[in-house]
Amino acid sequence: MNCPRHGGNLVWAATLAGCPPESILDFSASINPLGPPETAIAAIQAHLKTLTHYPDPSYQSLCQVLSEVHRLPLDWFIPGNGSAELLTWACRDLAQCAWTGILTPAFADYARALQSFDAQVRPYPINLVEQFSGNTLSLAKVLATAELTSIKVSQAPSLLLNHPHNPTGQLLALKQVESCLEQFSLVVVDEAFIDFLPPGDQQSMIPWVMEHPNLVVLRSLTKFYSLPGLRLGYAVGHPERLARWRQWRDPWCVNSLAVAAGIAALQDHSFSATDLGLADLCSHSALSRNR
Ligand SMILES: Cc1ncc(COP(=O)(O)O)c(C=O)c1O
Structure with missing residues (x-):
């Protein structure tokens, strides 16, 4: 097997x-071992009757909530069938660039999505011995071999980053990502795990998207909201780019129950404020095992 x-x-x-x-x-x-928000489960139950209709293909109600949560206009969001679906479309764009740098080891689906569009991939190995200490991953050190100064504009490369990085759990240094936005024609940042950080520490790159049309941020409701079977994520990026992605994909990628649960989860501020300190996680896991 x-x-x-x-x-x-x-x-x-x-x-x-x-x-x-x-x-x-x-x-x-x-996945968050504490399980999904009760509000999301209640929303699924309350919306079962909507299954007799197609979902709204523009996902206005969900985008409205995302717009309120992140304080950006509605058309800067696109919900997806998990962030993995949106990663596929991001990789279609990345494949148009001369090459795409990824820090390795990385989430294995990056390779799948990049290979689907014959992208030229340049792996930048993280020195796990040197770099796995501390909370921050030095992007500058990892990319030191990229010879960016000799790159011609016509060969503009791209980057696919993970913040915090899976599997090291480290955050990227924001200043370094900012300078990458000047050098790379497209930077896609996967923030699938960022909700695990307390709200004040999150350092999301979403507030930068309006200033940087070459930045796309991917978010997932799978990990922190413990909803892997629901399949819900979203991308934040320039409306023209997201409009292009809409043309490429199936019109109803996100089902009605995922929309209802997503709205409830994103508005559940007491859930997002849950203290998920490592100590809690460890003791909960140990408890579940002993049950
Ligand atoms: C870094 C990272 N990004 C994205 C995903 C996929 O998340 P989703 O369930 O939203 O497709 C995973 C799943 O393991 C992941 O580890």
């Missing part, structure tokens, strides 16, 4: 272990 490229494959793990999928405690996909 082939080992899957991504964690969270309970059917594969259960077949291998010879047990039912429900008896597996899964640490492979880094």
Whole structure:
């Protein structure tokens, strides 16, 4: 049996272990062990009757909430069937650049999405011994070999970054990302795990998108909101870019229940303020295992 490229494959793990999928405690996909917000589950239950209609293909109601949460105009958002779907469209754009730099090791789906569009990929290995200490990953050090000064504009490269980075958990130094925005024609930043940081520490790059049309930020409701089976994420970027992505994809990628749950989750401020200190996470995991 082939080992899957991504964690969270309970059917594969259960077949291998010879047990039912429900008896597996899964640490492979880094999902919030405290479970989803109750408000999101209640919203799913309350919206079951909407299944008899197609969702609104422009996802106005969800974009309205995203616009309020991030204080940006509505058309700077596009919801997706998980951030993985939006990563695919981001990689279609990245593949138009001379090459795309990724810090490795990285989330395996980056390679899948980049290869789908024959992108030229340049891996920049993180020195795990030198760089895995401290909270911040030195992008400048990792990219030191990129010889950016000799790059001609016609060969403008791109970057696909993860902030905080999976698997090191480190944040990128914001100043360094800012200087990358001057040198790279497109910078895609995957912030799938950023909600795990307390709101004051989040250092999201979303507030920069209006100043930098070459920046796209991807967000996921999978990890912190513990909703991997729902499939909901969103991208924040220049409206012209997002309009192009809309032309490429299926008109109803996000289902009605995901829209309802997403709106409830994003408006659940007491859930987003939950203190998820590492100590809590560890003790909760230990408790679940002993149950
Ligand atoms: C860094 C990173 N980005 C994105 C994803 C995919 O998230 P989603 O469930 O929103 O597609 C994952 C899933 O493991 C991930 O590790």
